[in-house]
Amino acid sequence: MRAAVDILVQGLLLGGLYALFALGQSLMFGVMRLTNTAQGDFIVLGAFGAIAALVALGPLVPAPQLALVLAGLLLLPAAFGAGYALQRGVLNGTLGRDPLPSLVVTFGLSIVIQNALLELFSADPRSIETGGLNTASVTLPGGITVGLLPLAIFVLAVAATAGLQWLFGSTALGRSFRAVSDDREIAELMGLDAKKVYGLATAIAFVLIAAAGMLQGMRTTVSPADGPVLLLFAFEAVIIGGMGSFWGTLAGALLLGVTQQIGFRLDPGWGIWFGHLVFLAVLVLRPQGLFPKTR
Amino acid sequence: MPHAAVEPMPVAAPAEVQPRERAPVRVTRGTRTSAAALAAGVALVAAAATLPWWAPAEHASSWMHNFVEIACYFVFAMMWNLLAGYGGMVSIGQQAYFGLGGYAMLVLANGAGVNPFLAVPLGALVAAAISVPVSFVAFRLAGGYFAIGTWVIAEVFRLGVANVSAVGGGSGTSLTALRGIEKATRETATYGLALACAVAAIAAVYLFLRSKRGLALLAIRDNEVAAESQGIDVHGMKLAVYVVAALGAGLAGALYFVGNLRISPDAAFSVNWTAFAIFMVVIGGIGRIEGPIVGALVFWALNKFLSDYGTWYLLGLGLLAIVTTLFFRQGLWGWVQQRWGWSLFPTQRRLET
Numbered sequence: 097m098r099a100a101v102d103i104l105v106q107g108l109l110l111g112g113l114y115a116l117f118a119l120g121q122s123l124m125f126g127v128m129r130l131t132n133t134a135q136g137d138f139i140v141l142g143a144f145g146a147i148a149a150l151v152a153l154g155p156l157v158p159a160p161q162l163a164l165v166l167a168g169l170l171l172l173p174a175a176f177g178a179g180y181a182l183q184r185g186v187l188n189g190t191l192g193r194d195p196l197p198s199l200v201v202t203f204g205l206s207i208v209i210q211n212a213l214l215e216l217f218s219a220d221p222r223s224i225e226t227g228g229l230n231t232a233s234v235t236l237p238g239g240i241t242v243g244l245l246p247l248a249i250f251v252l253a254v255a256a257t258a259g260l261q262w263l264f265g266s267t268a269l270g271r272s273f274r275a276v277s278d279d280r281e282i283a284e285l286m287g288l289d290a291k292k293v294y295g296l297a298t299a300i301a302f303v304l305i306a307a308a309g310m311l312q313g314m315r316t317t318v319s320p321a322d323g324p325v326l327l328l329f330a331f332e333a334v335i336i337g338g339m340g341s342f343w344g345t346l347a348g349a350l351l352l353g354v355t356q357q358i359g360f361r362l363d364p365g366w367g368i369w370f371g372h373l374v375f376l377a378v379l380v381l382r383p384q385g386l387f388p389k390t391r
Numbered sequence: 392m393p394h395a396a397v398e399p400m401p402v403a404a405p406a407e408v409q410p411r412e413r414a415p416v417r418v419t420r421g422t423r424t425s426a427a428a429l430a431a432g433v434a435l436v437a438a439a440a441t442l443p444w445w446a447p448a449e450h451a452s453s454w455m456h457n458f459v460e461i462a463c464y465f466v467f468a469m470m471w472n473l474l475a476g477y478g479g480m481v482s483i484g485q486q487a488y489f490g491l492g493g494y495a496m497l498v499l500a501n502g503a504g505v506n507p508f509l510a511v512p513l514g515a516l517v518a519a520a521i522s523v524p525v526s527f528v529a530f531r532l533a534g535g536y537f538a539i540g541t542w543v544i545a546e547v548f549r550l551g552v553a554n555v556s557a558v559g560g561g562s563g564t565s566l567t568a569l570r571g572i573e574k575a576t577r578e579t580a581t582y583g584l585a586l587a588c589a590v591a592a593i594a595a596v597y598l599f600l601r602s603k604r605g606l607a608l609l610a611i612r613d614n615e616v617a618a619e620s621q622g623i624d625v626h627g628m629k630l631a632v633y634v635v636a637a638l639g640a641g642l643a644g645a646l647y648f649v650g651n652l653r654i655s656p657d658a659a660f661s662v663n664w665t666a667f668a669i670f671m672v673v674i675g676g677i678g679r680i681e682g683p684i685v686g687a688l689v690f691w692a693l694n695k696f697l698s699d700y701g702t703w704y705l706l707g708l709g710l711l712a713i714v715t716t717l718f719f720r721q722g723l724w725g726w727v728q729q730r731w732g733w734s735l736f737p738t739q740r741r742l743e744t
Contacts, residue, residue, distance in 0.1 A: 125535075129534070129535070130535070131534070131535025131536060131538065131539065133483065133535075133538065133539065186713075186717070189717055190716065190717070195481055195534040195535045195538070196475065196481050196677070197716050197717075197720065198535065199481050199483075199535055199538050200669060200673050200712055200713070200716045201712075201713050201716050201717065203483065203666065203669060203712075204670075204709040204710065204712040204713040204716070205709070205713065206709075207666060207705055207706070207708070207709035208706050208709040208710055208713070210705075211702040211703070211705045211706040211709070212702075212706060214702050215702045215703070215706070324542075324662060327539070328539065328542065328543055328546060331536075331539045331540075331543070332543065335532075335536065335540075365550075365553075365554050366550075366554060368546075368550060369547065369550040369551065369554070372543055372546060372547045372550070373547065375543060376528050376543070376544070376547065379528055379531045379532070379540070380527070380528055380531065383531040383532075
């Protein structure tokens with residue numbers, strides 16, 4: 097019983113991280129039907145961006161946790177700008193009924209990022225120095241001990257989901273997201289600049305991606321070739337949860353995390369495989385996802 | 392030019408009207424360019440087929456080895472072009488069938504004692520057979536999600552095979568069935584098989600696209616709903632294309648590992664196979680048969696001169712694909728076709744009076 101609760105808790109905490117991987121994907125697909133096949137590589141790029149910022153900050157800021165906060169303050173606005181620029185400069189030109197151009201361009205970006213990181217940082221796995229934060233733990237009521245960092249990531253994932261849902265449902269920007277998603281032409285007739293709206297959607301997605309990358313680097317290690325696996329986890333979370341709902345994406349990510357955790361306990365070699373199978377099972381039995389919602 | 396299907400329409404003419412005098416109409420398919428291309432192609436294949444007899448002895452082995460490798464890339468790219476460029480199904484998971492073809496060939500040859508060269512087409516058939524049940528899962532997704540969903544499926548096969556100790560698990564195994572065969576014989580046989588596969592891939596795709604079914608496929612690519620409303624069995628057609636593409640990918644995989652003698656899950660199910668196919672097809676020109684041919688030549692040339700630069704080479708290939716997609720969406724051959732109107736493999740029908 098105790099072991100089962102432990103697996104469940106660890107799985108949910110892992111799922112929290114996957115939710116952060118997936119929310120950006122969910123947002124970009126929801127607003128402009130763009131499948132970003134470089135999602136995972138951008139997460140890895142975010143982690144390496146943080147590592148580079150920490151190297152630069154190292155001599156100036158002696159306290160590692162303060163340096164982390166400063167690196168985050170540098171990285172997240174930079175990600176916002178980069179996302180906006182990428183969408184306006186490159187991705188807007190690939191949108192259309194044919195999915196091929198956006199797939200080829202993002203897939204090309206994925207190869208470019210992987211090899212550029214390989215050239216700059218070598219293939220060694222690296223992690224982000226947290227000053228002991230990654231080993232700190234808390235004991236929950238009931239006697240289960242969980243890592244402080246995974247718990248914080250989980251809380252952040254729930255907060256990010258709630259924040260996105262609020263942004264989508266209750267703000268002027270969210271209204272323009274929904275409008276261009278429903279019908280781009282009509283939205284433009286009503287005076288919206290769809291290209292700018294798409295740019296803002298990608299900018300927000302990139303903030304989430306950079307945060308997810310930084311947290312991944314703090315929780316475990318990153319190496320330049322990690323991107324595709326992260327993309328697949330993000331994608332599975334979106335599909336399991338059902339397209340069009342951020343809470344669905346969170347639920348899908350949590351389910352994936354728990355499934356993988358169960359798989360890892362049964363046999364370490366089959367954990368990820370087990371997660372893939374659950375994804376395929378959902379696809380066959382309930383292709384609309386577990387919590388579909390048309391916005 | 393639109394692909395105009397010409398079928399005589401049965402018109403019930405009223406009895407009192409005399410049938411009008413009609414100019415004789417002729418439907419032509421070939422062009423002068425395509426006739427020249429066919430002649431050049433036959434000459435090239437004849438030259439290639441006799442290579443073991445005329446190549447200088449010190450180069451023959453490495454030339455044949457290089458050709459086998461490029462033929463595998465080419466056949467695989469040709470099939471990806473059929474799937475994505477003509478069928479509209481953009482997949483990032485075709486490496487699943489490349490790996491399955493390779494492993495099926497290995498199991499048949501090592502385990503069941505089948506002649507390895509005979510096991511190559513059999514391996515392709517196994518890959519095609521597996522693609523039928525897989526399509527039930529993959530076809531639940533469309534567009535960009537189909538692309539990543541097929542990638543997940545390929546990963547399921549990779550991780551699955553990596554956990555089967557009978558074929559060496561994660562570290563792979565060797566094709567021991569070829570041990571008794573002399574090196575020169577083995578190389579020549581592999582080379583001949585590779586040449587046959589490359590020619591068969593071009594011929595099969597071309598003849599298919601010229602047929603009535605090929606016309607239906609183009610209609611589906613241009614507008615699925617409209618094609619369905621014209622009575623085309625869209626789902627059946629897509630399934631057929633998916634299975635044929637899996638067959639071709641399996642053939643390429645089985646052939647590659649006969650030439651390579653060693654297989655591992657990471658090499659067989661690597662997403663790089665599909666990445667290279669996408670880059671070749673996009674750079675050469677998607678949705679045209681010349682595309683993968685030109686792409687394979689470009690790929691081969693870049694690989695020959697730049698592969699020492701490793702990461703930079705891949706980085707450049709990725710950038711080239713991005714730039715081509717953004718600014719020359721028709722690819723190299725599309726540009727040639729626009730500029731000079733050349734078409735080596737014309738599939739459209741033209742009316743001549």
